[in-house]
Amino acid sequence: MPSLKDLKNRITSVKSTQKITKAMQMVAAAKLRRAQDAAQEARPYAERMGAVINGLALSVRGSDSAPRLLAGTGDDKVHLLVVMTAERGLCGGFNSSIVKVARYRAHKLIGEGKTVKILTVGKKGREQLRRDLGDYLIGHVDLSEVKRIGYANARDIADQVMTRFDAGEFDVATIFYNRFQSVISQIPTAQQIIPAPVDEDAEASALYDYEPSEEDILADLLPRSIATQIFTALLENAASEQGARMSAMDNATRNAGDMINRLTIEYNRSRQAAITKELIEIISGAEAL
């Protein structure tokens, strides 16, 4: 049975923890709004870009002059997995859920006899993957110094991926990130970026004139489109991270509240018990006289 002093100390410490989680929740809420706005602002560009590329890809695909970023290397032996996670923890299952999806994919590919290479963005994913897939990690992008993700960050990552692609280091590239659904739900997503996937159902934009030729435009746009997709993923990830942190911290605050209630009841009971004990002692002492 802990003494009254111990209980009091525990209550104080849980209370200060609760203050911290509460503050973190509010910070996350503010950052979430900013991250959501950023994701919203970036959407028109990404959507237009996607639509134009898709239209071009539908008409160019199949021709011999199709750029390699669209047609692929004709092989799918070496896979590059770009795993994007957060730089910080304390955000619930956010990092683990991305890593889980990426790990499952990696093991599946290895099981099929393919070669896997992993590029990590964000410290947390790297730490988790190093345990069992350490040999496959080929690079890491550190965003811990970045306060606000800009297009330049995405382009740096894209440049790195493209340089490796041009050097023939891999055949297929897939990015892993959390798509933001709502504060309580983020969906771990795997999205293939190289070779560029083509949506068959979209209507071909045959009515456009192209200047210069379709192939040239496509060759110019595909690298930009990869940067754009990575940028979108980074923004979605940032919003998801804050959302996940917000709900994790909300839970933690509530748990701390429950714990304080429980400890307070225990404290009051023991205090009452101690008083009763003292009273009994006094009364029985008085009776004995």
Next chain:
Amino acid sequence: MADTMQFDLVSPERSLASLRAREVQIPGAEGDLTAMPDHAPLITTLRPGVVRVAGPDGEAAFVVTGGFAEITGEAASVLAERAILAAEVTGAMIDDLVAQAEAAAEAAPAEARDAANKVVADMQALRAAVGA
């Protein structure tokens, strides 16, 4: 014939302009062009240059560093990698862009050297175009 069309200028990070325009001058990769309402549908890539918009609410100019434009009869959309309001462009910014382009040209493989040098020239021409 409608006398205005929708003009949108978006960069990856945000949308910079969305307004009605009478005409839009676009620095296309194969030469400047002006889009007016009922233009034939066209998609063109951009070279570094100045996009000028004239509409019922006045004129505006933006410096763009590349990207593409999608023109239809009713709308002109410019998707620029980087776009800055021309009035806000300073000489230092252009110096920076020129330096970047030169570094890229330096690093470019032989077959891409001509294209990279053209980008440098376009960047230098920007200075005169915005008078910075």
